Amino acid sequence: MKARSSQFSLWPSPWRANDGGRTLSGEHLPRGYYGLVWRISGGDQVWLCALSGLIAILNTAPIEIQRRVVDRSLKEGNFHSLGFFVLAYACVVVLQGSLKLLFNIYRSWVAEHATRSLRSFINRRQEGVTGAPAATAASEGTDISMIISESEPVGAFMGESISEVALQAGIMISVIGYLIVLQPVMAIVIAAVFLPQFIFVPLMQRAITRRAEERIATLRSASAALVGEEDGETRRKAQDDRFAHVFDLNMGVFKFKFTMNFLTNLCHQLGIAGILGIGGWFVVSGRTQVGTIVAFISGLATIKDPWDDLTTWYQSMTVTRARYKLLFDALATG
Template sequence: MPKSLLGFVLLISRYHQMAIAALSIILFLAGTAPLEIQRRIINAATERGSYQAILILVLAYLGLVLLEGLTKLMLNVYRGWVGEIAVRWLRKSALAASQRSEEAPLDALAEGVQLSIIIAEAEPVGGFVGTSISEPLLQAGILVAVGGYLIFLQPLMALAVAVVFLPQIGFVPLMQSAINRRVETKITVMRRVSQSMVQHVVTDDALDAQTSRVERLFSLNMSVYRIKFTMNFMMNLMTQLGYAGIFALGGYYVVTGKTEIGTVVAFISGLSKIRDPWGELIDWYRDLRVTQVKYAMIRDASTAQRAEDGAFAPDTSDIDAIEA
């Protein structure tokens, strides 16, 4: 297996990633145009413009929405297909490693690791391959396109919106690092659970050990939930502060005649379009960091299995230290 997660992505789907990237570019370009059409519809209605012109704008808006929806449908199905190819590759690779001669059977730890990879670990790692390149390209493209459009309409209001998102650049990486440490520990404990199941040991001590591992998994999952949802709470709070800034500053500009009501409506829609891709970009970053941890552990397990039979025994000291 390649050393890095990116190398694995390119090994599995380098040509498909180019096609997915092209669809992503089309999607974020198609998603920006409706903002301008919304602004023109609102301004035409408030200024008692021609109804025929409004109807034409509405039809154009519907056409763009349909194009955006169909492109997103194609993109999602394509990315899902690429992800499933990667999952299948990982599972077949783990199964192939288990087909060894009777003279060199796998020990319980190695067999438990393979079981964990096939059942639980391959799915998230392989699934990430489909979105690994297209997701940041798509979401960053939307942020740049919509942000540029908002700056063109009203630079000061756009600056107020941008300030709201700056604190997230600081607290998101810190909280994600804490999640990553717990995910790595969780995978290690899960592998030990699989090892114990493979050994078929049913003594009281073995059952107590498994029960302790289950409790450990529960504690790790709850810790991840607390950090994850606290992060979501803080991000949502920042977004609502952005809406408040638009209402306050936009209302002042409308009252003083410095802007049109359609511009304020465009900013409200624009913030929604920024909030969603920003959240998706944060989710992608979280998935990237977690998947890097998971891929490294799968890669290391694969490397160990390719070693000479009997050359060394798997080192379980890290697992024992974590469980302790």
Template sequence: MPQTLYGFVVSISGPHQIAIAVLSVLLFVVGTAPLEIQRRIVNSATEHGSYSAIAILISYYLLLALAEGLIKLALNIYRNWVGEVAIRWLRLSIFDATEKSTPQAASASSEGIQLSIVVAEAEPVGGFVGQAISEPLLQIGILVAVIGYMLYLQPLMGLVVAVVFFPQVGFVPLMQSAINRRVQSKIVVMRSVSAGIVDAGSARDHDGVQYGRMQELFSLDMGIYKIKFTMNFLMNLMMQLGYAGIFALGGYYVITGKTQIGTVVAFVSGLSKINDPWGDLVNWYRDLRVTQVKYGLIRDSAQIDVTRTFDERS
């Protein structure tokens, strides 16, 4: 197998990744345009513009919303298909590798590892293939487009929004590294559980070793939950501080006549539009780091021949 996760992604789905990337770029371009239309609708309404102009803007807004939804539908189906084919590829490759190995090489430990890979570990690794490139491209594209639009409308208010994310760039990687260490330990323990079941011929625990492993899994899972939800709490807190900053500065600008109410509405809508892609980007980063750990363990445990291409197994 390739040494890196992305080497594996490219080796089995390179052409498909290009097509998915094109859809991702198209999606974030279409998804940013409604912010400007919202601003114009609000300004036309508050400045007593003609209703016919507002109706035309609403029609454009609905068409963009429809286009965005259809592109997102196609993107989600396509990249999940890629992920599912990769999962099947990994599982079948374990069977191929086992058939090529000598019977003497089999042991309870190796059988337990194969069982763990086929039943549990292949799915998150293969499933990540579909979003390995498209997800960061899409979410970073949305963030850059929306924040750039905000800076164009009102630079100082745009900086308030940007500042919301600076602390998160620091604490998210640190907390995710702590999660990764626990995930790696969890996989090792799960493999030991599988090997113990294979060795005993069933789920028996005469000596209490399996019970100790279950307790260790419980502790590892709880540690992951605590770090994960603490990270979510801090991210949500920073987002609310961003809303407060927009209301404070935007309200002052509207009262003093330095900006229009539509600009403030666009900023509030824009921050909401940033919240989801930022959260999705953080989730993708979590999945990336965890999947890198899982892929490394699979690569080190199974000698899989990657000469069979993605399309041959699709």
């Protein structure tokens, strides 16, 4: 079942003629999720990554401006310098905000286009356009589930499947690099904040993914039962058991998710304590200035948001790949 590759183009998709969501018309789905990403939005991913790089580079500018305001303008009482830095800060945040606006609208378009393409593909398959055998009651229920509920999260993630990690990792690398140049010893605190998270985040996410996969399979069975021919009482009991199982799975996901949030926030707050302790010692001993502590606290806050977004992206990526595998298997055997 080899998928035929569509022609790659660097021309942004929103500027092309509307194809009615038929990117996947007449073709089998790629086996891997990122094959699907490249099939539907390869050129768009290149543009999204370019925008990510520009936004990431601009992220260090506000931190440096804040440091200079504290160490130079306020310390020296220079109103001319203060006015210049305030104006520069305003220009940077307006430019950065405008790029983020364009970035978010663009990748939302990519996500919605992918969802539309998947739904159209599954719908044509159900109608027999792709050469599938006649649908049974069970396969009909599965198709309904795939069109209504399963296609959307698979398509929705496509807009951020590559660009999100490029954006957030780019921000972290640029800010951490800036902090290392500013004060290498204090930068060790930043490393201590994130190293433990490289251990517990993947472990907990694997547990979440297993439950998400089981939840999809259970809900798919429930959808198939809605159009099945089982006895009414038997079906009601089976459905209640399925819904109870989904409840237990969802609660397990919530427990892991909120525990992960608690641990990441705890690491962040301990990092602030470390910066205040080490930075205060350096200021008292004359080894650094107050503006450096301000820059590090601001930098840690700047890093925390992209790190949280990367953690969320990793969660979404693992769950989406699991969803797509189930969808691909259902279409391959349908």
